[in-house]
Amino acid sequence: MSQGLQLPEELLNEIEYILNHLAEKARTDTILLADISGQLISIQGIMEEGTPAIVAALAAGDVAAMAELSTRIGESDPHGSFFHEGETKSIYLHNIAGSFILIVIFRTETPIGLVRLFAKRAVEQLHPLTKKFEEVMGPPKSYNPDDFTKGITQELEDTFPDD
Amino acid sequence: MFINWKLREINLKIVYYGPSLSGKTTSLEYIHSRTNPERRGELISLKTREDRTLYFDYMQFQMGEISGLTPRFNIYTVPGQVYYRGTRKLVLKGVDGLVFVADSQIQRLQENIDAIKDLNEDLVELGFDPNLVPLVLQCNKRDLPGIMPVPSLKHELGLNGIPTFESIALDGIGVLDGLKSIVNAVVIKARGNISPNPG
Numbered sequence: 170m171s172q173g174l175q176l177p178e179e180l181l182n183e184i185e186y187i188l189n190h191l192a193e194k195a196r197t198d199t200i201l202l203a204d205i206s207g208q209l210i211s212i213q214g215i216m217e218e219g220t221p222a223i224v225a226a227l228a229a230g231d232v233a234a235m236a237e238l239s240t241r242i243g244e245s246d247p248h249g250s251f252f253h254e255g256e257t258k259s260i261y262l263h264n265i266a267g268s269f270i271l272i273v274i275f276r277t278e279t280p281i282g283l284v285r286l287f288a289k290r291a292v293e294q295l296h297p298l299t300k301k302f303e304e305v306m307g308p309p310k311s312y313n314p315d316d317f318t319k320g321i322t323q324e325l326e327d328t329f330p331d332d
Numbered sequence: 333m334f335i336n337w338k339l340r341e342i343n344l345k346i347v348y349y350g351p352s353l354s355g356k357t358t359s360l361e362y363i364h365s366r367t368n369p370e371r372r373g374e375l376i377s378l379k380t381r382e383d384r385t386l387y388f389d390y391m392q393f394q395m396g397e398i399s400g401l402t403p404r405f406n407i408y409t410v411p412g413q414v415y416y417r418g419t420r421k422l423v424l425k426g427v428d429g430l431v432f433v434a435d436s437q438i439q440r441l442q443e444n445i446d447a448i449k450d451l452n453e454d455l456v457e458l459g460f461d462p463n464l465v466p467l468v469l470q471c472n473k474r475d476l477p478g479i480m481p482v483p484s485l486k487h488e489l490g491l492n493g494i495p496t497f498e499s500i501a502l503d504g505i506g507v508l509d510g511l512k513s514i515v516n517a518v519v520i521k522a523r524g525n526i527s528p529n530p531g
């Protein structure tokens with residue numbers, strides 16, 4: 170994980186297929202897949218611009234805290250799932266092998282049992298795919314990484330315009 | 333670092349680390365206030381009732397496309413208080429670059445030293461080589477009396493040779509210089525990690 174992840178389009182398509190299937194079967198609003206450091210990997214459903222990244226970052230904090238709590242009460246496998254029940258929307262978080270997080274947001278009318286059932290199946294399908302994430306994969310053949318550092322100065326000026 | 337080749341986005345994580353009350357959150361608040369509103373996300377702060385950082389502060393900003401990739405920077409601060417070490421460690425997961433915010437006051441030297449020691453230990457435990465993670469030193473509170481000369485502070489922290497910026501975070505002085513320095517270092521390192529296509 171320290172070297173980072175580079176995911177090709179084909180693998181992301183497979184992930185999206187699984188997330189879409191889960192959304193359809195469990196009647197959820199939004200599903201996100203993030204890595205344990207809080208980086209957003211994929212999203213199914215619509216959220217306001219910028220919000221998915223925040224949700225992923227906060228979920229990573231929550232999962233880490235829950236894993237630590239589990240350990241403190243003597244649980245040997247802290248890689249479980251938990252959910253927050255809200256008034257109109259609830260959140261279900263599933264820690265995938267200690268490396269990734271499935272985040273499911275759904276309306277409270279949707280039975281939690283339904284979400285749990287299909288989320289568990291999705292995790293079983295995602296687990297072998299996430300193992301592939303650990304392999305660092307290269308960019309498409311058309312991409313020349315030598316050009317990447319060019320233009321950073323101009324972009325910094327545009328991002329912090331009044332400095 | 334996470335590269336999504338479908339969306340052509342590169343996500344990079346920068347963490348502001350340092351002892352309690354050294355100015356990490358103030359620095360991030362200033363950065364957020366000065367970031368082009370079209371390129372920044374919301375600033376999220378998880379604070380205690382006493383207005384101290386509990387989990388972390390977080391913001392994201394993105395740049396325009398650079399050579400076919402859109403960089404998105406996820407900026408975190410850690411809670412500085414000693415008993416939040418577990419939280420600091422989780423925030424460091426997947427870090428691409430670090431800004432160490434030191435409190436320049438002489439009486440805070442030991443806290444700075446303890447924080448840099450914790451940082452190195454946490455990085456090792458997370459599988460990093462601390463010498464290979466881009467790092468910038470931000471010597472904060474330069475306007476206060478009783479501050480250490482920068483060379484002495486760097487020496488005490490074992491950070492000779494690290495890019496260093498003097499700052500007064502409350503006024504924003506030096507904060508963006510430090511950020512730009514770490515962004516450059518992180519981008520250069522990320523380029524090295526975009527490995528050639530094996531296929």
